[in-house]
Amino acid sequence: MRGNLLDTPLNNPDLQTIIGLREWIALPELGVVGLRAKIDTGASTSALHATDISEFKRNGERWVRFTAHLGTLVQRRHRCEAPVVARKLIKSSNGQAQTRYVVRTLLALGDHLWPVEFTLTCRKTMRYRLLLGSKALMDGKWLVDPARTYVQEKPQTLTSPGAQ
Numbered sequence: 001m002r003g004n005l006l007d008t009p010l011n012n013p014d015l016q017t018i019i020g021l022r023e024w025i026a027l028p029e030l031g032v033v034g035l036r037a038k039i040d041t042g043a044s045t046s047a048l049h050a051t052d053i054s055e056f057k058r059n060g061e062r063w064v065r066f067t068a069h070l071g072t073l074v075q076r077r078h079r080c081e082a083p084v085v086a087r088k089l090i091k092s093s094n095g096q097a098q099t100r101y102v103v104r105t106l107l108a109l110g111d112h113l114w115p116v117e118f119t120l121t122c123r124k125t126m127r128y129r130l131l132l133g134s135k136a137l138m139d140g141k142w143l144v145d146p147a148r149t150y151v152q153e154k155p156q157t158l159t160s161p162g163a164q
Helices: 134-140
Strands: 017-020 022-027 032-039 046-058 061-070 076-091 097-109 110-120 130-132 142-145
Touching: 017 022, 022 130, 032 061, 046 076, 046 097, 061 097, 076 110, 097 134, 110 134, 134 142
Parallel strands: 017 142, 032 130, 046 110
Antiparallel strands: 022 032, 022 097, 046 061, 046 130, 061 076, 076 097, 097 110
8 A cells, every 4th residue: 555645755744944025045056155145936947147148169069158246235246157048938927028048057945955956037127136936956865944034044154256
């Protein structure tokens, strides 16, 4: 007889980690640290505020160069490069469709580190420069408590030589 599916490890809250509606994250492969993220279970994909996006070739593969914007009150900019995973048509919450580059990079949240795909888009009118969507949350095996914020410790400080 099969066991109850609710007893499987993925459905056991003791084996998952709780995060709040907002959390501190880092993107170590991009040299990005101290970035506040909005956790959005209603969004499928994750998004990073980026400008000056340009595609180029490296060893025959498609890459993008972009400026990541960190902070809302004090603007910091960081020049990044990453391989292109795809270009994707994204429909925003207001119904507008936009084609965006998709990159995959490691995300640090608390003491966890895992690969996450981000679309690159201008989020200058948004309060949070990074939106963490449901696909990233499922891959990281997180439970979200929307009544809490900054539950996890800030990820270990990394050097970010390109920050301005």
